[in-house]
Amino acid sequence: MKISNHILVVLAFGVLAAFTSQNITSNYKCMIQLKNYTGEGAYVIVSILDSHEEYSETLYVQGEDKDWFNEISEWWKFYGKYRPNLDAITGATVSGGERTINLIKIPTDKIDAGYYLRFETAVEDQEYYTTDLQLELTTENLTQKREGSGFIRYVKMIAQ
Amino acid sequence: MTVSIWRYSHLALFLISSLFLIAAALSGLILSFDPISEEFKSEHNSGLSEINLSELIQSVNSNFDETFTVEIDDNSFIKASIITEGASKQVYVSPITGKQIGNVREKNSFFQFVTNFHRSLFLKTTGRLLVGIFSFFLLLIALSGIFLLAKRHGGFRHIFSKVHKDEPSSYWHVKMSRWFFIPIVIISVSGVFLSAERFSLLPTSKNDEESPKSQWSGKNALDLITLADITKLEFPFSEDEDEYFLIDHHSGKLKVNQFNGEVVLMKSFGNMHYLTNWMSFLHTGEGSIIWSVLLMLNSLAILFFMISGFSVFLKRRSKSLSKPQTQTDKTTAEIIILVGSESGNTLELAHELFNSFLANDKKVYITGLNAYSSYPCAEHLIILTSTYGNGEAPANAGRFQNLLKTIRQENKLSYAVLGLGSTSYPNFCSYAIEVDGLLKRTNGFNELLPLVKINNQSSKEIQKWILALNDLFNIKLTLPKASRSKSTDLFIVKERTNLNSDDTFILFLEPKNNTLSFQSGDLLEVRSSENEAPRVYSIAEYNNGILLCIKKHPFGVCSSYLADVKLHEEIEASVVSNPKFRFPTEGNGVMCVANGTGITPFIGMLNETLDSDSNYLFWGIRTPESLGIYSQYLEGLMIHEDNLFITYSKLNKKYIQEDVITNIHLILALFKNGGILMICGSLQMKEELFYLLEKELKSKVNKSLEYFISKGQIKSDCY
Numbered sequence: 001m002k003i004s005n006h007i008l009v010v011l012a013f014g015v016l017a018a019f020t021s022q023n024i025t026s027n028y029k030c031m032i033q034l035k036n037y038t039g040e041g042a043y044v045i046v047s048i049l050d051s052h053e054e055y056s057e058t059l060y061v062q063g064e065d066k067d068w069f070n071e072i073s074e075w076w077k078f079y080g081k082y083r084p085n086l087d088a089i090t091g092a093t094v095s096g097g098e099r100t101i102n103l104i105k106i107p108t109d110k111i112d113a114g115y116y117l118r119f120e121t122a123v124e125d126q127e128y129y130t131t132d133l134q135l136e137l138t139t140e141n142l143t144q145k146r147e148g149s150g151f152i153r154y155v156k157m158i159a160q
Numbered sequence: 161m162t163v164s165i166w167r168y169s170h171l172a173l174f175l176i177s178s179l180f181l182i183a184a185a186l187s188g189l190i191l192s193f194d195p196i197s198e199e200f201k202s203e204h205n206s207g208l209s210e211i212n213l214s215e216l217i218q219s220v221n222s223n224f225d226e227t228f229t230v231e232i233d234d235n236s237f238i239k240a241s242i243i244t245e246g247a248s249k250q251v252y253v254s255p256i257t258g259k260q261i262g263n264v265r266e267k268n269s270f271f272q273f274v275t276n277f278h279r280s281l282f283l284k285t286t287g288r289l290l291v292g293i294f295s296f297f298l299l300l301i302a303l304s305g306i307f308l309l310a311k312r313h314g315g316f317r318h319i320f321s322k323v324h325k326d327e328p329s330s331y332w333h334v335k336m337s338r339w340f341f342i343p344i345v346i347i348s349v350s351g352v353f354l355s356a357e358r359f360s361l362l363p364t365s366k367n368d369e370e371s372p373k374s375q376w377s378g379k380n381a382l383d384l385i386t387l388a389d390i391t392k393l394e395f396p397f398s399e400d401e402d403e404y405f406l407i408d409h410h411s412g413k414l415k416v417n418q419f420n421g422e423v424v425l426m427k428s429f430g431n432m433h434y435l436t437n438w439m440s441f442l443h444t445g446e447g448s449i450i451w452s453v454l455l456m457l458n459s460l461a462i463l464f465f466m467i468s469g470f471s472v473f474l475k476r477r478s479k480s481l482s483k484p485q486t487q488t489d490k491t492t493a494e495i496i497i498l499v500g501s502e503s504g505n506t507l508e509l510a511h512e513l514f515n516s517f518l519a520n521d522k523k524v525y526i527t528g529l530n531a532y533s534s535y536p537c538a539e540h541l542i543i544l545t546s547t548y549g550n551g552e553a554p555a556n557a558g559r560f561q562n563l564l565k566t567i568r569q570e571n572k573l574s575y576a577v578l579g580l581g582s583t584s585y586p587n588f589c590s591y592a593i594e595v596d597g598l599l600k601r602t603n604g605f606n607e608l609l610p611l612v613k614i615n616n617q618s619s620k621e622i623q624k625w626i627l628a629l630n631d632l633f634n635i636k637l638t639l640p641k642a643s644r645s646k647s648t649d650l651f652i653v654k655e656r657t658n659l660n661s662d663d664t665f666i667l668f669l670e671p672k673n674n675t676l677s678f679q680s681g682d683l684l685e686v687r688s689s690e691n692e693a694p695r696v697y698s699i700a701e702y703n704n705g706i707l708l709c710i711k712k713h714p715f716g717v718c719s720s721y722l723a724d725v726k727l728h729e730e731i732e733a734s735v736v737s738n739p740k741f742r743f744p745t746e747g748n749g750v751m752c753v754a755n756g757t758g759i760t761p762f763i764g765m766l767n768e769t770l771d772s773d774s775n776y777l778f779w780g781i782r783t784p785e786s787l788g789i790y791s792q793y794l795e796g797l798m799i800h801e802d803n804l805f806i807t808y809s810k811l812n813k814k815y816i817q818e819d820v821i822t823n824i825h826l827i828l829a830l831f832k833n834g835g836i837l838m839i840c841g842s843l844q845m846k847e848e849l850f851y852l853l854e855k856e857l858k859s860k861v862n863k864s865l866e867y868f869i870s871k872g873q874i875k876s877d878c879y
Contacts, residue, residue: 027246029226031397038360065276067284099406101228101241101397103248125285158398160226160243 025105027160028142030060032119033099035153040124041093042151043068045075046104048137051114055079059104059117061090072122074130096151103160112138121151166311167555170304171473173297178466180281180294185462187278188347192456194271195446198235208236209388211255213407214380214421216387217395219258230393234447238387239264255387292355298462299348306341309334314550314586322870327475329468330503340461347458350443357436370427374414380421385409476504493525496538496573500529500545500557500591505617506580510544513626513637520635529557529595534567540608541575542629543595551590564598575599576609578625582616586866589613608632620683620696620879621843631715648732649673653725654705657789662782663712664757665723666789669731670705680764681741681877684708686733688721695719696736698757698840698877700764706735707764707793709757741838741877749774749835751827753849755809755816756781758841759790761877765838766797774835776803776826780816780845783808816841817849824856831861831873839876846878 034042043063048056055078063069070076094100106117119133129150135141145156174181220227224242230253231239240253250264280287310316312334323335356362376384382405389410396403396418404424407414412428445452490496497514501507510526517524525535529545548554553561577599579592596611609632612625626637655668680701687694695718700707712723725731743765744750752762752775759779769775777799781787787806807819820827827837839846854865868874 027243029243029397040358067276067282099394101394103243156397160246 024108026108026111028104028106029101029158029160030104031099031101031156032062033153033155034094034096034151035148037096037123037126037151039096039126041095043072043093043122044132044152045072045118045120047075047078047118047120048106048110049116049118049134051116053116056110056115057107058086059089059106060102061086062100062102063093064090068122068124071124072120072128075120104157106137106142110137111142117141119148119152119155121148123151127151166304166307170301170308170469173301173304174466174469177294177297177301178470180290181298181462181466183281184278184291184294185459185466187274189456189459189463190274191271191278192445192452192459194268194275195234195444195452196449196456197268198446206236208232208255209386211387213382213385213387213390213393213405216255216258216393217382217405219256220253221258223253223258223260227395229395232387232391288355288358292352292359295348295351295355299345299352302341302344302348305337309337309341311549311552318586327472329471329475333465333468333472336461336464340458340465343454343458344462346442347455350439353436353439354443357439362432370425372423372425374423374426376423378422381407381414381416381423382421488523488525490525490527490533490535492537493523493535494537495522495524495540495542496535497524497526498529498532498541498543498545498560499526500543500554500560500595502546502548502554506544506546506554509580509617509622513542513544516626516637517635520633520637522633522635529553529560530563532560532563532567534569535573536570538569538573539571541573541599541605542608543575543577543592543599544580545577545592545595546580547585547587547589547591549587551587551594553591557591560595561598564602569604572604572606574606574608576607576629577611578622579611579613580617581613583869588615618879623695624879627716648734649676650730651706651733653727653729653731656725656727659712659723660786660789662756662786664786664789665710665712666793667708667710667722667725668702668705669708669733672730674704676735678706678735678737680743680768681761682738683736684733685736686718686722686731688718696879698738698741698761699735700760700762700767702764702767702793707760709760709763709790711757738877741840741875743769743838744836746834747774748833749776749830751776751778751830751835751837753778753816753820753837753839753841755779755841755845758839758845758878761840762838763790763793763797766799769798773800773803775799776805776830778805778807778816778820778823780807780809780819780841782810784811815845815848817845817852820849821852821856824853824860827853827856828860831868835873837868837874839874839878841878843878846876 030046032044041063044060045058045062046060047058050056055075058075058079070080089104091100091102115137117135117137118131120128120130121132122128127150129148132150132152133146133148133155135146142157142159145154147154216230217227220230220240220242224240224244225246226243228241228243228248230241233239238253238255239250241248241250243249244260251260252262252264253259254261276282279291281290283290306319309319313319313321320338323331353362374381385407390407391410392406392408394406396405399418403418405414405416405418407416412426414423414427415425416423441447441451445455495517497510497517499507499510501510514524514526523537525538529543545557546554577592577596579589579596581589581592592611592613599605600607609625609628612621614621614625630637650672651669652672653667654670655666657666659665678699678701680699682699682701683696684699684706685694685696695716697708697710708722710719710722712719722731741761747769750765750769752766754760754762754777762777766775766777775798777797805819805823807814807816809815829835830837839849850865857863857865857868865874
């Protein structure tokens with residue numbers, strides 16, 4: 001009886017914690033500046049990965065044509081299984097040399113908690129960069145200009 | 161030869177790309193409604209040129225937490241990407257207040273789906289490549305089509321000349337192609353261009369130059385540039401010194417200092433940028449309702465061309481496949497029929513003739529002109545040929561001239577040439593004339609019948625030629641085509657005259673069915689018995705009945721039959737409408753020229769007209785005595801006596817055509833006033849008159865006879 005009460009309390013806290021952790025997010029303005037390549041607009045996926053570099057959450061998808069999602073193969077392994085609705089965090093692709101600015105909502109409890117922020121990019125009939133840019137999800141990293149290794153020239157973020 | 165290459169490629173390209181083209185045309189048709197529906201969705205923002213960027217920046221910043229970009233689309237909607245209440249959103253804003261006036265809806269997912277299909281057939285890169293290639297094929301189809309059109313009309317200059325009446329699918333295919341050629345070229349070229357751009361096949365313009373200089377140097381560009389000048393404005397990411405306003409201005413991309421509005425860098429657009437924008441506009445019609453509607457019509461037209469073109473192809477194929485079953489061996493045949501046919505019409509007639517010879521137990525062989533060879537038992541050579549384009553040989557006749565030179569026949573052959581064509585083309589039957597001339601100049605050939613030229617498959621003219629063959633071979637050829645005529649009506653002979661000195665007589669017939677409609681100038685097909693080919697006569701509508709003037713030919717079955725018809729007897733016949741030979745309704749004057757029984761339609765026409773002063777009648781007849789039988793019917797003729805010219809060919813030793821030419825000034829005045837020359841009577845009279853008239857018109861007004869024929873100012877009905 002006592003034990004079960006404890007369990008209930010723990011469960012209740014756990015649910016509350018899970019509830020709160022899902023809802024408390026920090027807004028960041030994120031600018032992605034692409035390199036001057038020629039061809040179609042680039043698909044960019046921004047995800048959070050856990051300490052084992054397993055996908056944990058999709059923050060932003062740049063690219064509206066779902067037919068191409070499976071070409072972004074690493075992320076597709078995570079997303080493709082359940083395919084939750086992404087409409088709220090989807091934007092149009094931009095071409096080489098252009099930039100986009102978006103609001104991304106990062107769960108506050110994942111900042112400075114050993115998670116990673118990954119930017120992966122792909123362009124139709126061109127390369128796919130799994131880790132065009134990957135950084136540790138730390139408060140410090142979120143305020144710096146970081147250079148990409150694929151189609152991304154740099155990413156800049158600011159707390160909103 | 162060249163014609164067949166164009167036609168072959170026109171057809172082959174169509175067959176290869178037909179499925180794709182149907183898909184593209186249908187999806188394109190649907191997509192053309194996208195800009196149209198956009199256009200109707202909301203009101204346009206006008207006065208964008210009144211508002212400068214500083215004003216807009218201020219007004220949006222005061223309304224939203226943060227603004228990332230502002231875009232002005234083809235429909236002048238202002239779309240902003242903003243943050244409000246902690247969430248990012250795409251909204252439409254008012255250019256004046258900067259307030260949100262609506263949410264940006266997702267582009268209609270249906271149109272997006274169709275766009276995707278139209279671009280790549282859901283086959284991604286492969287699909288895009290295919291779409292590009294087939295767009296190029298569409299261009300080739302259009303080009304080969306225009307070459308065929310030019311060939312058909314005898315040169316590019318004549319592309320817009322009148323289209324010869326044909327089967328509806330063929331007629332409209334040709335007629336519409338003249339209007340849709342250019343739009344189709346535009347649509348295919350822009351399609352190819354956009355595909356090439358997608359695959360980076362286009363040269364990148366070198367003249368994208370970057371420079372700190374611009375027309376706004378030293379000024380606050382944000383105050384000077386208005387919303388009408390830009391397509392996109394990107395706000396600085398932060399308030400850092402190195403963050404700028406980025407502007408897509410019509411002349412290039414600008415980087416503007418966010419604090420003082422100075423242009424830091426300007427990257428001018430190269431020509432390729434403008435070209436791409438134009439091509440994209442031409443292909444999608446975005447922003448222009450008129451062009452979208454045109455694109456929609458164009459999609460429909462492509463579908464129409466495919467269907468009509470394919471039906472023309474099927475018809476030709478079935479015509480060329482319907483070979484006669486019981487072909488005599490060419491080594492034993494006595495009569496050889498050679499055919500030169502482009503569209504298959506001539507071939508059809510030739511097959512009917514062939515079958516008709518067979519039915520008369522003649523040993524007959526039929527083949528194309530190009531298959532001409534030696535025929536050991538042959539005695540007669542009958543050639544039926546059309547003409548292609550500018551007087552060229554039709555598709556299956558190009559080698560005949562050379563074959564004729566090299567092949568020796570054992571017997572002396574007697575030949576008859578029948579040319580089929582249309583006087584609405586400048587080179588009427590000119591290939592038949594050439595073939596007739598070739599045979600005339602070649603040893604071993606005798607003329608059986610002089611060359612006969614048939615206008616527009618006139619069954620009347622063909623019948624006459626068949627009758628001549630009947631006389632020569634002493635057989636009874638009939639043409640199934642003619643016996644296929646529509647249902648007949650019964651007519652009662654109400655009046656009739658005796659034969660005059662020229663063996664001519666007049667019948668007045670009343671239709672038993674009083675709802676039957678006919679007009680002066682229409683034709684009456686009469687057949688003396690079931691098996692007989694019908695004869696065709698021009699009629700006058702006279703006192704609600706039909707007036708026929710007939711010359712009895714000594715061996716003419718039908719005219720002999722009619723000459724013996726008694727008063728109140730019934731005869732069976734059918735009226736054939738002849739709209740090309742109608743008296744005009746506007747009274748700009750008409751000159752009627754007739755010889756012999758050719759007067760018939762004019763008796764009806766000039767009876768009905770009210771205006772006697774502006775019309776003329778020239779009539780050639782043998783002797784004054786010949787007139788007797790006509791007199792009672794001529795009484796009601798509304799013609800001023802000064803305008804009536806009768807030439808007695810026997811008495812005056814002069815033909816009517818010469819009399820007409822003596823009065824050429826009347827014709828010139830008539831043509832000037834928009835009047836019409838109508839000719840009815842013998843073919844020989846018409847040809848001589850045309851010959852004389854051509855010379856006169858050339859020297860007096862420097863215009864060709866053809867010019868007036870094509871304007872509908874010369875009409876003829878001769879046989």
